[in-house]
Amino acid sequence: MTARGASPIPLRHRDLLPVLLVPVVALAALPLVGSFSTWVTLTLAGLAMGMIIFIIASGLTLVFGLMDVLNFGHGAFISIGAYAAALLVPALAGFLHADSLFYNLIALLALIALAMVVTGVLGYAFERVIIMPVYGQHLKQILVTVGGLIVAEQILVAIFGPVQIPLTLPTAFRGSLVFGDVAIERYRLIAVVVGLLVFAIMLLVLNRTRVGLLIRAGVENSEMVEALGYHIRRLFIGVFMAGSALAGLGGVMWGFYRELLTPAMGMDVMVLAFIVVVIGGLGSVGGCFIGALLVAVVANYTGFLAPKLALVSNILLMALILLWRSRGLYPVAKR
């Protein structure tokens, strides 16, 4: 029998404060920006960019949260995904040039599928060959994955050459939808939709499936999950492949966003991805989502309001958040 009488059930403490960050920042920027239509453009650009960064960073944070593996080579998969898609572009020329949203989307889907398959498979190889031998040794992981990144980038340059490759947007993705004096770029809308879809699917898998349950439990205490009878190491490789595939997907979206491919494109985005992962909390998909949107939106606003500050705005943002919550927005309750 319990020592006290019937004790009240504690309110489920939902930590919603970080969720408010993005809308608050967006609204605060409105008076600063002045013009509503400019604000819409900036916000949408931020959301679109944020979604793409989320897609890329989500794989990174899950892999670290679950496997305790720090993969500095993640950037390689971004580039590889984009370049793999570029290989298929000529074959899909008809679909891409057609002025039909439907055909363009099909082409985009095909490109994404190819990128994800290629990076997923390479992710498997990367995990088995490069990472597995150094499980549990953080320093070596960092070194080895950085090495892998260098080698991968060099191979890309060897195959494709060091020059930039343009990647033109499919016809129906170009241009904007105009409402009064507010212009909404089509591709940015599409990026937002894709990002939301990915987020929704991730949440669904994590919260409603047994695999998701295993992942969430494993992020907290993978040893206990094993003691409950699950071969969680087999899950690791699956998650790693998924993370790499997501990086590939992000690479394709990023390539179209910038309309340009360079061998170092993965590296550039990766710094942003790391910042997002740190802000969101290692292992938290929700934190990653908020962090990505926040970083992108803030970068766009400062790019407009104080251009010189724009590129360091991420660092300042990261410092501020770490001062508030030193382990990120939603730190995972580690063992």
Next chain:
Amino acid sequence: MSLLGGVILSGNPPRGMALMLILLAILLGLAFAPVLFPGMEALNVAAKICYFVVLAASYDLLLGYTGIVSFAHTMFFGIGGYGAGIALYNLGPSWGALVLGTGAALVAAVALALVIGLFSLRVRAIFFAMITLAVASAFSVLASQLSTFTGGEDGRTFRLPEVLRPSFHFTAGPFTASGRILAYYFVFAASLVLFLLLLRVVNSPFGRVLQAIRDNEFRAEALGYRIVIYRSIGNCLAAAAAALAGVLSAVWLRYTGPAVTLSFDIMLDILLMVVIGGMGTLYGAVIGATIFVLAETYLQNVMAMISHATAGVPLLPVIFHPDRWLLWLGVLFVLSVYFFPLGIVGRLWRK
């Protein structure tokens, strides 16, 4: 031998015949470079080896001895280069300007290292590594943007004090040396002194505590050592050494700019140098830096030959193309992390 081993090499001479010979060869090669390897290109390579040895050794102090993984080390290298460069540019080519610039650079580097060091205590090591990556890229961008001060993307070209200029001629009996040769020996001597100083630091009681902390933080703390203080000092010393390496690079190149000091490529380069050479040994930095700089300059020629020779075969000429020398170093780097965790020095060192 005991004078050499005990005093000059701070009681930590390289053990093993092979290692000793290699280091001796490097030392002699650098000391007599103008004579042994005539020509400007060879001298450039030698000077580059000199200040990169200091830079790599300072990174080894951070990574191998203090156990801190940081991707922001080139920041301090840049601070040193810019300090000297901006001073010589704005205040004219005098020794006073050089000293002033170096002093300012040291202060800035140590201050920044302190800030970063204190911040690193609030967060986990993994976080810290990622944060340094972000900070370094931000710093690099900042340097490019503050162009009125730093010269932006193009950097700053400047002239050296008269004695070190190429046009200067120094005659002592039958020997004539141009200012360039004097500049080389300035760089060489300074690098040698700095390296020996670093050797003294890691073999001092302070250095031993650092290693104890690196190996078993828990126990070190239990023994009463304030980890915070030791790590911060280690951080600052490494930063100061890197800044001085930057000053030397500015003196030699007569130029400073983001591409030669702050680029992430350089960060990867010193990472490769330290790991391939051997972490936590300092001598590893010497070997690593030498191999790297030599490879960067001469390996490309070798690869060009192979590339030509395999012209008909698919893919091979592309992979052996001289521009891909970094690919091979990357592969070597990955292999050495697996198979030679203690680097080349580890292989040759006999306990």
Next chain:
Amino acid sequence: MSEASPLLNLSGVNTHIGPYHILQGVDLQVPRGALTMLLGRNGAGKTTTLRTIMGLWHASAGAVTFDGADITAWATPDIARAGIGYVPETMGIFADLTVRENLLLAARSGPIDEARLHWIFGLFPALEKFWSLAAGVLSGGQKQMLSIARAMIEPRKLFLIDEPTKGLAPAIIANMIAAFRELKKSPDTTILVVEQNFLFAKSLGDAVAVMDNGRVVHAGTMAALADDRDLQHRLLGLHLDQHQ
């Protein structure tokens, strides 16, 4: 005690953790259908023994046999699947998962058996009350109950339980004793419990083994140990003797 072969048998088990030689030749038999208490001072190697059985640390020498199979080198998930439910000293609760999700995870073969769940709620009413809440909000005692409930959610051949009463209030310990008595009623239930609380051990144990310095120094029935005060002092109050 049962005459049949022991369900779990350790012979000559040595375990090294890094440079430390923790288990130095453990011989232990856990009889079927009974509750065996594993007692001993702090640092005697009790937790290490359980972890070695579960394969979380691998024995450097010796053999662990479970239900006739040699599980010494098996991987932890396989050992669990052989029918062992493990309740670690740290409880191993997933704080971000709800009580329901914690139990669901432990029910390997699919959905939770309603009848069994009802039985568990009877023993641990708090779990029903906090069913949909994150396990992190539970009190220490409730977390311990959840950890034990997780092991009980499906039939197991062997329960390995590490210090279930550590840090719990006496009233909750009484609750725990009642729950264990209920658990013992199930047929073919074999339990190995590591404990420091001798009174708890005395009220539940059928067999007892005492460890010291990485070895089992005494094994026998709980009744015999409970009767022999000298033996108790010798085995469990060793440090007291040294001061006398």
